[in-house]
Amino acid sequence: MSNEIAPQNSNETKPTNSSDEQEIAAAAVQAELIKSELKAEYKELAIQGLWKNNPGLVQLLGLCPLLAVTSTVTNALGLGLATLLVLICSNATVSAIRHWVPKEIRIPIFVLIIAAFVTCVQLLMNAFTYGIYQSLGIFLPLIVTNCAIIGRAEAYASKNPVKQSAFDGLMMGLGFAIILLLLGVIREILGQGTLFDGANLLFGEWASVLRVEVMQLDNQFLLAILPPGAFIAMGILIALKNAIDSHIKNKKVVDTEQVIERVRVNFDS
Amino acid sequence: MAFWIASSPHNHNHTKTPNLMRLVIYATLPGVLAQWYFFGWGNLIHIGLAMATALVCEFTVLSLRKKPISHELFDGSALLTALLIGICLPALAPWWISVIGTMFAIVIVKQLYGGLGHNPFNPAMAGYVMLLVSFPLQMTIWQPPLSLVAVDLNFANTLTTILTGFTVEGYSVEQVRTSIDGFTMATPLDTLKTNTGLGLTVFESIKNPIFGDNFALGWEWVNAGFLVGGLFLIAKKAIAWQTPLSFLLSLFICSFISYSLNPDSSASTMFHWFSGATMLGAFFILTDPVTGATSNKGRIIVGLLAGLLVYLIRTAGGYPDGVAFAILLCNMSAPLIDQYTRPRTYGHLKGDK
Numbered sequence: 001m002s003n004e005i006a007p008q009n010s011n012e013t014k015p016t017n018s019s020d021e022q023e024i025a026a027a028a029v030q031a032e033l034i035k036s037e038l039k040a041e042y043k044e045l046a047i048q049g050l051w052k053n054n055p056g057l058v059q060l061l062g063l064c065p066l067l068a069v070t071s072t073v074t075n076a077l078g079l080g081l082a083t084l085l086v087l088i089c090s091n092a093t094v095s096a097i098r099h100w101v102p103k104e105i106r107i108p109i110f111v112l113i114i115a116a117f118v119t120c121v122q123l124l125m126n127a128f129t130y131g132i133y134q135s136l137g138i139f140l141p142l143i144v145t146n147c148a149i150i151g152r153a154e155a156y157a158s159k160n161p162v163k164q165s166a167f168d169g170l171m172m173g174l175g176f177a178i179i180l181l182l183l184g185v186i187r188e189i190l191g192q193g194t195l196f197d198g199a200n201l202l203f204g205e206w207a208s209v210l211r212v213e214v215m216q217l218d219n220q221f222l223l224a225i226l227p228p229g230a231f232i233a234m235g236i237l238i239a240l241k242n243a244i245d246s247h248i249k250n251k252k253v254v255d256t257e258q259v260i261e262r263v264r265v266n267f268d269s
Numbered sequence: 270m271a272f273w274i275a276s277s278p279h280n281h282n283h284t285k286t287p288n289l290m291r292l293v294i295y296a297t298l299p300g301v302l303a304q305w306y307f308f309g310w311g312n313l314i315h316i317g318l319a320m321a322t323a324l325v326c327e328f329t330v331l332s333l334r335k336k337p338i339s340h341e342l343f344d345g346s347a348l349l350t351a352l353l354i355g356i357c358l359p360a361l362a363p364w365w366i367s368v369i370g371t372m373f374a375i376v377i378v379k380q381l382y383g384g385l386g387h388n389p390f391n392p393a394m395a396g397y398v399m400l401l402v403s404f405p406l407q408m409t410i411w412q413p414p415l416s417l418v419a420v421d422l423n424f425a426n427t428l429t430t431i432l433t434g435f436t437v438e439g440y441s442v443e444q445v446r447t448s449i450d451g452f453t454m455a456t457p458l459d460t461l462k463t464n465t466g467l468g469l470t471v472f473e474s475i476k477n478p479i480f481g482d483n484f485a486l487g488w489e490w491v492n493a494g495f496l497v498g499g500l501f502l503i504a505k506k507a508i509a510w511q512t513p514l515s516f517l518l519s520l521f522i523c524s525f526i527s528y529s530l531n532p533d534s535s536a537s538t539m540f541h542w543f544s545g546a547t548m549l550g551a552f553f554i555l556t557d558p559v560t561g562a563t564s565n566k567g568r569i570i571v572g573l574l575a576g577l578l579v580y581l582i583r584t585a586g587g588y589p590d591g592v593a594f595a596i597l598l599c600n601m602s603a604p605l606i607d608q609y610t611r612p613r614t615y616g617h618l619k620g621d622k
Contacts, residue, residue, distance in 0.1 A: 219404065219406060219407070221403055221404075222402060222403040222404070222405075223399055223402060223403040224403075226402070232377065
């Protein structure tokens with residue numbers, strides 16, 4: 001026994017310093033690892049939200065407001081910002097209380113949280129941007145039922161820490177808002193030939209200088225303003241995204257093939 | 270020496286798409302000529318514009334899709350679509366109406382769905398409905414027959430009206446459409462609808478000069494022209510006789526019932542047959558082999574449904590004529606109708622046994 005203890009002691013006494021150093025080094029390495037992992041996760045979250053898993057283009061969630069209110073850029077921007085804000089806040093809150101929420105009743109709780117934030121946004125918009133509040137109409141309170149928001153709460157925020165969840169909310173919201181904006185731009189230019197028409201409703205009086213007359217149209221192109229135009233424009237956007245994806249994929253395949261060829265040449269020689 | 274034995278079918282049909290399309294284009298000639306005689310050059314100019322646009326759009330999309338261009342560009346289907354759009358448009362509509370309509374019909378309704386043979390909706394009618402929904406003002410400036418127009422609408426005048434909105438002498442479209450009495454003239458269908466809405470009886474409203482001596486001045490001859498062309502197509506077996514027959518019969522029955530119940534506020538059966546786009550729709554659009562039903566029973570059902578819808582839209586709807594809407598609705602229901610009217614396969618009992 002003593003034989004066994006002695007070497008241990010000698011071992012312990014001598015390499016304590018080195019083990020401390022090792023520990024510190026290991027901790028540093030681990031911290032570095034965690035940092036880089038976090039970085040990679042943030043990057044992944046950004047790519048997922050903005051491109052690969054875009055709520056508008058890929059998940060096709062929240063199509064109802066997406067198609068209904070994008071007849072002008074201002075409306076699209078208003079709804080995009082409102083959704084972004086609700087998404088960040090609800091993701092952060094859901095993530096913060098995730099340890100105390102019973103699994104069985106999580107959905108009603110999520111809905112209540114989202115509804116609370118939507119009410120806040122709605123009251124704020126009613127107070128400060130009354131014009132846009134009126135033109136968004138029912139679609140502002142309907143953010144509660146936007147599947148993209150409850151989807152993120154359920155799929156990501158309820159399992160991950162607050163910071164990442166908030167960042168996820170930001171990226172998903174941005175992805176959604178960008179698609180809303182794109183649709184708004186296409187439909188407003190085709191429909192009435194302007195951009196940022198009525199921006200003063202959202203940003204205040206100074207913003208009326210933002211209005212750009214792109215084309216002089218004698219009469220509106222009603223199809224672009226009516227919902228069918230939104231469906232057609234949305235379909236074209238999705239097709240464009242898929243075309244870019246398949247283009248990138250084809251390019252990648254060619255690249256790897258080239259690499260393999262080079263390796264084989266080296267092996268032979 | 271051994272004979273090469275081929276399996277059935279031994280009797281081949283040598284009709285190719287370009288031949289069929291050319292035949293249909295020729296068959297529209299009587300109707301188009303009648304249109305030219307009664308309404309002037311407007312529709313011919315629109316047909317030309319639409320055909321040029323259709324060829325350019327078809328060429329662009331086919332080269333984007335990397336399809337055999339020379340083979341598909343001249344199969345006549347795009348030209349036929351353009352022709353039908355040009356026939357349907359109001360004669361004095363601005364030039365961009367036919368350009369936008371044809372672009373929409375070829376690029377979105379036909380090519381985006383996969384090209385000829387894959388489009389669920391008739392491209393010409395979808396393009397027309399898109400125009401009607403998007404530009405209600407331009408799509409309702411119907412020109413009255415030439416004999417009622419005070420301005421001399423020769424080729425140059427019509428061309429400048431379509432391009433700039435004014436004739437060479439400087440009359441606007443609205444002035445051209447105004448009769449000597451100062452009333453703006455619409456189509457017979459439109460006038461009848463407005464008048465019955467105002468409480469006039471049909472008998473009172475058909476005294477308006479645009480109704481002419483028979484049913485609808487000019488329009489009756491255009492419709493008769495398309496009827497002749499359609500009968501020619503049936504005789505050539507280019508289209509099935511079931512669809513137009515059941516469509517016309519259904520429209521006849523509907524209008525006959527309402528006319529016999531209430532002759533004061535409903536137009537006669539022949540008025541429904543020979544005004545608006547009835548004959549064009551019956552023989553040239555509803556019989557589209559791609560978007561219509563394929564079984565004989567299905568064709569009869571589609572025709573009946575279309576006749577009922579045309580009658581309902583004309584009498585109870587918001588638009589004066591409903592052929593385009595009725596045909597799009599029938600296109601939508603055609604796959605389902607085909608599903609339920611599958612003919613019995615030879616050698617099998619009824620019901621997939």
